[in-house]
Each structure stands twice: as structure tokens, then as C-alpha cells.
Amino acid sequence: MMFLNDLVTIDKAADTAVYLQIANAIIQAIRRGRLRSRSKLPGSRELANALNVHRKTTVAAYEELLAQGWLEMIPRKGTFVVQDLPEIKPRKLKQAETSVAYPEKTIFSIDEKRFVQFPALGFPDTKKLIINDGFPDMRLLPNELFLRELRSMGKQPAFKKYNMYGRAEGTDYLRDTLASFLRETRGLPISAANVMITRGAQMGIYMAASLLLKPGDQVIVGEPSYFAATLTFQQAGASINRVPVDESGLAIDAVERLCQTKKIRLLYVIPHHHHPTTVTLSPERRIRLLELAATYKFALIEDDYDYDFHYTSNPVLPMASLDHHGSVIYIGTLSKTLVPAIRIGFIVAPENFIKAVANLRMGIDRQGDSMMEVAIAELYRNGTIGRHIRKVVNIYRERRDHFSALLTENLGQRVSFRIPDGGMSVWTRFNYSDLRTVSAKAFQKGLIMSDGQRYNTGTINYNSARLGFASLNLAEQERAIDIIVKCL
Numbered sequence: 001m002m003f004l005n006d007l008v009t010i011d012k013a014a015d016t017a018v019y020l021q022i023a024n025a026i027i028q029a030i031r032r033g034r035l036r037s038r039s040k041l042p043g044s045r046e047l048a049n050a051l052n053v054h055r056k057t058t059v060a061a062y063e064e065l066l067a068q069g070w071l072e073m074i075p076r077k078g079t080f081v082v083q084d085l086p087e088i089k090p091r092k093l094k095q096a097e098t099s100v101a102y103p104e105k106t107i108f109s110i111d112e113k114r115f116v117q118f119p120a121l122g123f124p125d126t127k128k129l130i131i132n133d134g135f136p137d138m139r140l141l142p143n144e145l146f147l148r149e150l151r152s153m154g155k156q157p158a159f160k161k162y163n164m165y166g167r168a169e170g171t172d173y174l175r176d177t178l179a180s181f182l183r184e185t186r187g188l189p190i191s192a193a194n195v196m197i198t199r200g201a202q203m204g205i206y207m208a209a210s211l212l213l214k215p216g217d218q219v220i221v222g223e224p225s226y227f228a229a230t231l232t233f234q235q236a237g238a239s240i241n242r243v244p245v246d247e248s249g250l251a252i253d254a255v256e257r258l259c260q261t262k263k264i265r266l267l268y269v270i271p272h273h274h275h276p277t278t279v280t281l282s283p284e285r286r287i288r289l290l291e292l293a294a295t296y297k298f299a300l301i302e303d304d305y306d307y308d309f310h311y312t313s314n315p316v317l318p319m320a321s322l323d324h325h326g327s328v329i330y331i332g333t334l335s336k337t338l339v340p341a342i343r344i345g346f347i348v349a350p351e352n353f354i355k356a357v358a359n360l361r362m363g364i365d366r367q368g369d370s371m372m373e374v375a376i377a378e379l380y381r382n383g384t385i386g387r388h389i390r391k392v393v394n395i396y397r398e399r400r401d402h403f404s405a406l407l408t409e410n411l412g413q414r415v416s417f418r419i420p421d422g423g424m425s426v427w428t429r430f431n432y433s434d435l436r437t438v439s440a441k442a443f444q445k446g447l448i449m450s451d452g453q454r455y456n457t458g459t460i461n462y463n464s465a466r467l468g469f470a471s472l473n474l475a476e477q478e479r480a481i482d483i484i485v486k487c488l
């Protein structure tokens with residue numbers, strides 16, 4: 001028995017359960033040869049007394065070791081270390097001892113030029129202040145509620161069915177939940193059959209582009225537009241036609257002129273808060289756009305990535321809520337509603353489109369993470385997500401107002417912007433200073449901000465950036481503006 005007190009140290013404050021601490025210590029002792037194969041272990045009661053823990057704990061530790069195959073129970077004799085330890089010892093492919101370095105490059109060629117280059121996203125883990133493009137404040141997500149939900153669902157036997165392969169369209173539970181949520185909050189006359197769960201909006205854009213576009217197909221986007229969508233259409237071989245964006249959104253007359261001269265296959269629009277300019281497409285233009293889609297029979301991708309974040313009056317309902325004769329592919333995401341790392345988005349479309357896109361998914365992703373989908377559905381159903389949205393909308397409204405006031409008071413004529421009705425950023429044009437220089441100087445002074453290059457389309461240099469106000473509290477905003485002022 002000496003080994004017990006010697007080898008097993010229990011830390012009751014540790015995160016690892018006590019029975020696992022005991023089991024792990026015994027495994028270590030076996031691995032190090034201090035407990036040899038075929039040696040007998042004390043009974044669970046004896047072990048419990050020696051370690052001063054409850055007997056249930058030592059029984060659980062032994063059960064764990066028996067299940068893993070470290071111990072065996074011999075009837076009427078007791079518990080023993082097994083003869084053949086459950087450790088895999090791979091056989092060498094070659095007898096000679098050679099140490100190899102992993103190759104730096106493939107021996108075969110890769111035609112990287114076949115693919116468009118997406119600008120690297122992701123943010124450095126840095127102490128510097130960051131004004132991002134317009135992302136939510138990670139600090140506000142109620143992580144503990146989210147994890148508690150997963151834990152409590154994990155305990156329910158019915159939850160186990162989600163361990164099996166599921167549907168490419170997503171779990172029915174979340175499709176159904178989202179269908180009612182979108183019916184109630186955005187007026188979409190849909191059922192679960194019209195919903196496909198994706199890993200974020202980008203996957204929806206990618207799959208719609210892959211399904212619809214052949215090389216040479218004509219696509220309309222705004223000037224400017226969301227760069228990642230444009231790149232995705234270009235990747236599919238499409239020819240990009242850009243139409244101006246003014247205070248009322250996409251210029252519909254220009255769309256109509258294009259339709260009269262070219263066979264348009266797809267139009268991409270972000271009507272609620274256009275990316276990057278944040279303008280809202282007016283109701284009149286929405287109706288005209290739907291009429292054009294019906295007349296010229298093109299597909300209309302309505303990217304509604306930040307619908308939940310509107311700060312004035314009532315938001316305009318999506319085009320997908322009207323009778324669109326099957327032209328609209330409506331795309332949404334939880335990247336802004338919750339956080340970008342929870343990769344859940346959705347496509348809403350006529351059933352034939354959902355079926356085709358689900359088939360397409362089978363070749364690359366097969367399905368999403370069912371457990372995450374079910375937990376998210378539960379958080380919608382029990383009201384957690386609704387409460388979170390209401391709470392952060394109030395916080396972001398205050399942050400938007402504070403940030404806009406800071407821009408006016410501190411930067412005056414040196415920038416132009418309009419206060420956005422929604423979203424998480426202010427589209428800010430720098431009137432006299434080159435944004436690349438400002439951004440480089442800001443970096444030296446401890447602030448990371450966009451240099452605006454990704455919005456430039458080749459023909460126009462906007463010298464503008466989306467300055468994300470939502471993820472900075474008021475004091476951080478003041479520090480950021482202070483630095484920008486010093487850089488101008």
C-alpha cells in the first residue's frame with residue numbers, strides 16, 4: 001500500500017474530477033514501471049481509506065481504468081494490472097534509425113494562380129488597441145449561458161442522437177427554430193424546408209455562387225461592395241459589373257441598363273446596411289429590384305448579415321418577405337448576433353435550391369456541427385439570444401452615438417461620414433490625409449486600424465475605412481480617436 005500515498009496526490013480544488021486524478025496517477029505509475037503488469041491493486045474500500053476519499057470515488061477510478069483497459073478484474077481474486085498494456089506501439093516502417101525533417105514544399109506543383117487571393121483576416125493577439133471593420137464586442141457574449149446549455153443538453157439521453165451523421169441541410173431542430181424566428185421577426189413566409197444551416201454567411205455566398213455561376217456569367221455588385229463576396233464570384237469565373245451606391249443604396253437605374261444589354265445571372269446586394277458604406281436600400285428600390293429580377297429572371301442574393309443591429313425607427317423588412325417569384329436567396333449569419341467564431345449561418349430559398357445546395361455541400365463539408373446547432377436552437381427557444389440582442393443593441397447604439405460625436409468633435413472637416421442607422425461601423429472618408437499613412441502611423445502609436453485598401457476596386461480609391469465602434473467601450477473609443485488625431 002505504500003505506493004498509494006506516495007503516488008496519488010489529490011487536489012480537491014483542481015478542475016479535474018478526483019476519480020480521474022486517481023485514475024491518471026495509477027496510469028502514470030503503470031507507465032513508469034512502478035506498478036508492474038499483473039500486480040494486484042488494493043480493493044476500492046481499502047484505497048478509499050488510504051486516500052481519505054469516498055468509496056464511490058475509488059470505484060469510479062477503477063471503472064475508468066477497467067474501461068480504458070489498464071486493469072482487469074479476476075473473479076474471487078481481485079483487481080490486477082493487465083499483462084498487455086493498452087498502449088499502441090507502432091512498428092517502424094524501416095529498420096534503420098533515420099530522423100526526417102518534414103518537407104517544406106510539395107513535390108507536385110500547385111497552381112495557386114487559379115485561385116483569387118482573399119485578404120488575410122484574423123486579428124493579432126496584441127496589447128494594441130484595435131479598431132476593426134465592424135465586429136461585435138467579444139466581451140459581451142454570455143459564454144457561461146451558452147456553455148451551461150451545452151452541458152445540460154449533453155446530459156439528456158435524447159441529445160445522443162446528434163452524435164450520428166445528420167442532414168447536409170442542418171439539424172431539423174434549428175431549421176425549424178430559425179424558420180419560426182424569421183417568420184416572426186422578419187416576415188419571411190417560410191417553413192423549415194426553406195432553410196439550410198451553413199457555417200456562416202460566407203459559406204452561403206460560396207455555395208450559391210458555385211451552384212449558379214459558370215465561367216463568363218454576368219454578376220452585378222455595388223461600387224463599392226463586400227470584397228469577399230466579389231472575390232467568391234470571381235473565383236467562380238463570373239464577370240463582375242459594378243453599379244454605383246448612393247444614399248439610398250444600389251442605383252437601380254444602372255441595374256436596369258445593364259439588364260437591357262447583358263444577360264445577368266446574379267445580383268448581390270446587402271440592403272440593410274450595405275457593406276462597406278452602411279447605407280440602407282430604400283423600400284422603393286427594393287420593390288424595383290424585385291421587379292427587375294422577375295422580368296430578367298436573375299438570382300438575387302440578399303445578404304442580411306447584420307439585420308439584428310438597427311438603431312433608429314423600425315428596420316425595413318427584407319426583400320425575401322415579399323412575393324419574389326423565387327428570385328431571392330436570403331443569407332444570414334450569427335457572426336454578428338453572437339460572435340464570428342460560432343460558425344452558424346443560414347440560407348433561405350425555395351426548396352429546390354435548398355436541396356441542390358445541400359447536395360453540393362456533401363462534397364466538401366457533409367454537414368455542420370449538430371450539437372452546436374441544437375444548442376443554438378435551444379438558446380433561441382428559451383429567449384437567451386433574443387435577450388442578448390436587445391441588450392447589445394442598446395450598448396452599441398450608445399457606442400455609435402459616442403463614436404460619431406468623437407469623430408465630429410475631434411476630426412471635424414478632416415473626415416466625412418454619416419451616422420449609420422445600424423451595423424457596427426462608421427464608413428469614414430479621410431479628406432486630406434492618405435489612409436495608408438494614417439494607418440501606419442497609428443500602428444506605431446499603438447492602434448491597429450484598416451488602411452482602407454480592401455474597399456478600393458481598382459477604379460476608385462475611396463481613402464475610406466469602416467471604423468468599428470461596437471467592439472470598443474467609450475474610454476477605448478476616446479483613446480483610439482486621440483491616436484488618430486495625432487496621426488493626421
Ligand SMILES: Cc1ncc(COP(=O)(O)O)c(C=O)c1O
Binds near residue numbers: 199270332333334345
Ligand atoms: C456583408 C457581409 N456578408 C457576409 C459576411 C460573412 O459573415 P460570416 O462570418 O457569417 O461568414 C460579412 C462579414 O463581415 C459581411 O460583412
